[in-house]
Amino acid sequence: MPTTTSSVAWDDFRLIKAIAEARSLPAAAELIGLNHSTVFRRLGQIEESLGTRLFERHRSGYVPTPAGEEMAVLAERLETDIAGFTRRLAGREILPAGELRVTTNDTLLVELLTPLFATFMRQCPEIKLDVLLGNQALNLSKRDADVAIRATDNPPENLIGRRAAQIGWALYGRSVDFPDSTPQAEESLRDRPWISLGDQFGAFKVVQHVQKIVPAERVVYKINTVLGLTEAVEAGIGIGYLPCFIADKRPALHRLGPPQAGYAADLWLxxxxxxxxxxxxxxxxxxxxxxxxxxxxxxxxxxxxxxxTEAPSPAEA
Structure with missing residues (x-):
């Protein structure tokens, strides 16, 4: 009788299929490139392992029992499936599937990435995205996420990727407060109320710039989110530096000067x-x-x- 630990390997299926087709051990041995004695021995081992006879020995040759016939049919199906897999692999027809964990922050997700994610999922319906929001660096080594999309000048050394673009920052105010489209000199605006990201973003070049050129008493509002910063400028609390890809899409905001190259942040994948x-x-x-x-x-x-934005719009790894 077979034991619970009995197992049959693919080579065993091939051997049974060959015997069923050839009806003799010498012919089967020739089909699969083995000698007659090896085929005879392996057939005995397989039947012993399964606890059943797979062939009846007749003068006309080896005739499959019901169990042997079923095993030969299964071997044929496996061989067809394997051949099909090989063809698809050679033709690059295998489509990636499964879950992909992506971490980014709320600003990038809301203002930039969601439409791109939607297009990706339409093109690759077998992939499911699990999006994790946060500014903290997740541990990609422990599979907290598979991909990180971050605006940073110093990506972690243990990660690899590519710099997809630069995020430009410029100074903005409300359009109603600046009806004249003429660019404004920064020096002439220092006495106005200013808005800035909080001190916890002190590593940002644009935050350092505001701290340097704007009197502390004129910075009337600080916040720890770029989306909140944009809303505050749009609400008229003050003027402030904003990412161009957010502010330029809002008619209520007016750019007061050109993007400052020194404050741009790299967007990394x-x-x-x-x-x-x-x-x-x-x-x-x-x-x-x-x-x-x-x-x-x-x-x-x-x-x-x-x-x-004015028209209707639908490191190397």
Whole structure:
């Protein structure tokens, strides 16, 4: 009788299929490239392991029992499936599937990434996105996330990726407060109420700049979210530096000067080195890099990007 630990390997299925087709051990041995004695011995071992006879020995040859016939049919099906898999692999027809965990912050998600994620999922319906919001660095080594999309000048050294674009920052105020479209000199605006990201963002060049050129008493409002910063400028609390890809899409906001190159932040697509060849990760990174490249004028605050917002709009890894 077979034991609960009995197992049959693929080579065993091949051997049974060959005997069923050839009806003799010498012919079966020739089909699969073994000698006659090896086929005889392996057949006995397989029947002993399964606890049943797979062939009846007749003068006309080896005739499969019902169990042997079933095993031969299954072997044929497995062989067909394996051949089909090999063809699809050679033709790059295998589609990545499964869950992909992506971490980013609320600003990028709301103002930039959600439409791109939607397009990606329409094109790759077998991939499900699990989006994790937060500014803290998740541990990609422990699979807290598979991909991180971050605006940073110093991506973690243990991650690899590509710089997708630069995020331009410029000074903005309410359009109603600045009906004249003429750019404003920063020096002439220092006595106005100002808004800034909080001191916890002191590593940001634009925050350092505001701290340097604006009297502390004129900074009347600080907040720890870029979305909140944008809302505050739009509400008329004060003027402040904002990412161009957010502010240029809001008619209620008026750009007071050109983007400041020194305050731009790099937008990175990052993953762990062990995940770089994962089909899901690779496909997602390539897609996002391609789509974000199309949005570079908007993100950088170039004139072409501003024109696009006025019309209806639908490190190397």
């Amino acid at each position: 990052l993953t762990h080195p062990d995940l770089r060849h994962s089909p899901r990760v690779r496909l997602f990174l390539d897609f996002m890099a391609q789509e974000l490249a199309k949005l570079r004028p908007l993100m950088e605050g170039s004139p072409a990007g501003r024109e696009d």
